[in-house]
Amino acid sequence: MTDIEIAQSVKMDKITKVAERLGLGEDDIEPYGSYKAKINLPLKAKPQTKRKLILVTSINPTPAGEGKSTVTVGLGDAFHLLHKKVVIALREPSLGPVMGMKGGATGGGYAQVVPMEDINLHFTGDMHALTAANNTLAALIDNHIQQGNELEIDQRRIVWKRTLDINDRALRKIVIGLGGPVQGVPREDGFDITVASELMAILCLAKDLHDLKERINRIVIGYTRERQPITVKDLQVGGAIAALLKEAIKPNLVQTLAHTPAIVHGGPFANIAHGCNSVLATQTALDLGDYTITEAGFGADLGAEKFLDIKVPVLQKTPDTIVIVATIKALKLNGGQPLAELATENLAALAHGFANLEHHINSMKRYGVPVVVAINRFTQDTQAEIDQLVQACQKLGIEAVDTDVWAKGGAGALDLAQTVLQTVEESKEFTPLYTPESNLTEKIDTIVTKIYGGAHVDYSKKALNQLRRFKKLGWDKLPVCMAKTQYSLSDDAKLLGAPQDFTIHVKSFVPKLGAGFIVAMTGNILTMPGLPKHPAALDIDIDDNGKISGLF
Numbered sequence: 001m002t003d004i005e006i007a008q009s010v011k012m013d014k015i016t017k018v019a020e021r022l023g024l025g026e027d028d029i030e031p032y033g034s035y036k037a038k039i040n041l042p043l044k045a046k047p048q049t050k051r052k053l054i055l056v057t058s059i060n061p062t063p064a065g066e067g068k069s070t071v072t073v074g075l076g077d078a079f080h081l082l083h084k085k086v087v088i089a090l091r092e093p094s095l096g097p098v099m100g101m102k103g104g105a106t107g108g109g110y111a112q113v114v115p116m117e118d119i120n121l122h123f124t125g126d127m128h129a130l131t132a133a134n135n136t137l138a139a140l141i142d143n144h145i146q147q148g149n150e151l152e153i154d155q156r157r158i159v160w161k162r163t164l165d166i167n168d169r170a171l172r173k174i175v176i177g178l179g180g181p182v183q184g185v186p187r188e189d190g191f192d193i194t195v196a197s198e199l200m201a202i203l204c205l206a207k208d209l210h211d212l213k214e215r216i217n218r219i220v221i222g223y224t225r226e227r228q229p230i231t232v233k234d235l236q237v238g239g240a241i242a243a244l245l246k247e248a249i250k251p252n253l254v255q256t257l258a259h260t261p262a263i264v265h266g267g268p269f270a271n272i273a274h275g276c277n278s279v280l281a282t283q284t285a286l287d288l289g290d291y292t293i294t295e296a297g298f299g300a301d302l303g304a305e306k307f308l309d310i311k312v313p314v315l316q317k318t319p320d321t322i323v324i325v326a327t328i329k330a331l332k333l334n335g336g337q338p339l340a341e342l343a344t345e346n347l348a349a350l351a352h353g354f355a356n357l358e359h360h361i362n363s364m365k366r367y368g369v370p371v372v373v374a375i376n377r378f379t380q381d382t383q384a385e386i387d388q389l390v391q392a393c394q395k396l397g398i399e400a401v402d403t404d405v406w407a408k409g410g411a412g413a414l415d416l417a418q419t420v421l422q423t424v425e426e427s428k429e430f431t432p433l434y435t436p437e438s439n440l441t442e443k444i445d446t447i448v449t450k451i452y453g454g455a456h457v458d459y460s461k462k463a464l465n466q467l468r469r470f471k472k473l474g475w476d477k478l479p480v481c482m483a484k485t486q487y488s489l490s491d492d493a494k495l496l497g498a499p500q501d502f503t504i505h506v507k508s509f510v511p512k513l514g515a516g517f518i519v520a521m522t523g524n525i526l527t528m529p530g531l532p533k534h535p536a537a538l539d540i541d542i543d544d545n546g547k548i549s550g551l552f
């Protein structure tokens with residue numbers, strides 16, 4: 001059966017019932033139909049005190065995705081089976097990859113959050129609200145220029161782009177305002193995918209509505225001819241933009257196939273944005289459950305690094321265990337086995353590709369949090385391969401647990417759950433990667449050498465000029481959000497395994513003062529993806545009764 005067929009075969013609990021089990025009454029939620037709800041904040045119920053946080057991350061992914069969401073959901077279901085009070089906190093999917101190539105973000109097999117069609121398509125409208133808020137700001141900027149440009153915005157230096165939650169390469173660079181004086185002032189513009197937008201990052205980092213509005217007010221939309229930054233506050237529209245996000249800021253409650261509560265909220269990509277679900281979602285999960293299981297996007301070099309260096313300081317809670325998901329096939333691919341042959345046993349390629357997992361284990365260990373490896377089992381994996389991987393991890397003092405949640409749901413992660421239940425109780429001392437006082441280049445240097453395993457950072461002329469300006473503007477001590485390919489530890493997607501002595505190329509910076517970080521653009525990273533030759537949309541259909549098929 002496909003993921004969607006499995007999801008459609010299971011009877012869901014009414015969302016009011018799921019909420020009730022968490023101690024949430026009728027007034028605490030706003031149902032969106034029968035199976036989804038927004039959670040009203042602040043919570044009225046007294047917060048739980050145990051507050052154990054488990055972060056799920058992975059090795060560098062192959063194009064298929066390594067099953068992080070699947071393992072996150074399956075591990076949550078295993079805790080649920082063990083009668084633990086657990087809440088899962090995931091990101092919400094972007095429509096772009098759902099119609100493109102990656103697939104959804106609701107897990108797979110018997111480890112899924114449901115209703116999967118709704119979550120993967122329009123869900124509770126958060127993405128649309130963000131898109132509308134983003135483009136309202138864009139329209140207000142152009143209108144300000146049209147109406148006399150009191151702030152003296154240089155239309156060649158506007159950095160606020162329009163957004164759409166669709167992979168549409170034709171919109172990457174556009175010209176607007178053509179057609180004469182009444183149609184606006186012509187200028188170059190472009191679209192980013194909504195999940196790469198600063199508003200998405202802001203939504204995911206805001207602590208409440210007040211913080212949301214303050215952050216929106218701090219957004220730099222462009223510069224004057226004298227290169228003085230202009231903010232949303234200068235435009236006096238922060239209130240309007242925040243008002244458009246009134247509902248989107250509330251976390252969404254759904255359930256897994258096994259009725260484990262799951263909060264699915266916020267969805268930045270980890271390669272072009274910060275890759276973690278919202279602080280409010282994680283916070284709410286921590287308040288409602290004894291154990292919160294959350295994931296960060298792509299590999300540990302991207303999602304987990306940003307979770308630990310960008311999200312943790314806002315969340316004010318460090319993980320109690322980091323679970324690194326690895327698959328035999330991805331490690332073999334990292335070890336040089338061709339994609340088409342991954343179903344065949346290959347112990348040598350596995351041994352070689354292990355370098356990638358070893359690298360991620362070591363880089364996560366330096367944060368001072370216990371690390372566990374989850375081997376996400378695929379049907380083609382052989383016992384000899386699993387045993388070899390378990391032993392290789394053992395040599396590093398790391399427990400690797402065979403996990404079969406795709407086929408068995410929570411029952412396939414009971415061993416993993418038992419291991420994690422022990423490690424979360426271990427004493428630990430969280431060690432941040434860098435100090436807030438260090439400057440941008442020092443931070444980038446630390447990330448590149450300590451997390452990626454690189455040797456040098458090369459800055460383009462544009463990046464160097466930007467660094468000089470940022471220093472004058474007092475922005476040179478902000479956290480860094482690296483935009484880098486997910487496929488390699490380096491900025492070259494083809495360099496698999498654990499490359500050494502490589503150089504990371506910083507092409508430019510994008511200041512995101514509302515989010516509170518500076519994005520460093522490396523390699524050839526695009527903030528508006530395109531569609532592949534065979535987009536997933538070609539396989540999706542709906543019948544006369546509204547039943548959707550082919551969504552994976």
Ligand code: ADP
Pocket residue numbers: 003058061064065066067068069070071103104105106107108109376377378379406407552
């Ligand atoms: P990630 O979160 O790493 O992107 P997902 O959990 O979304 O990955 O899984 C990506 C796809 O791989 C999903 O369609 C899922 O059904 C499939 N998948 C995950 N784990 C397995 C497995 N063990 N066996 C078969 N398919 C799997």
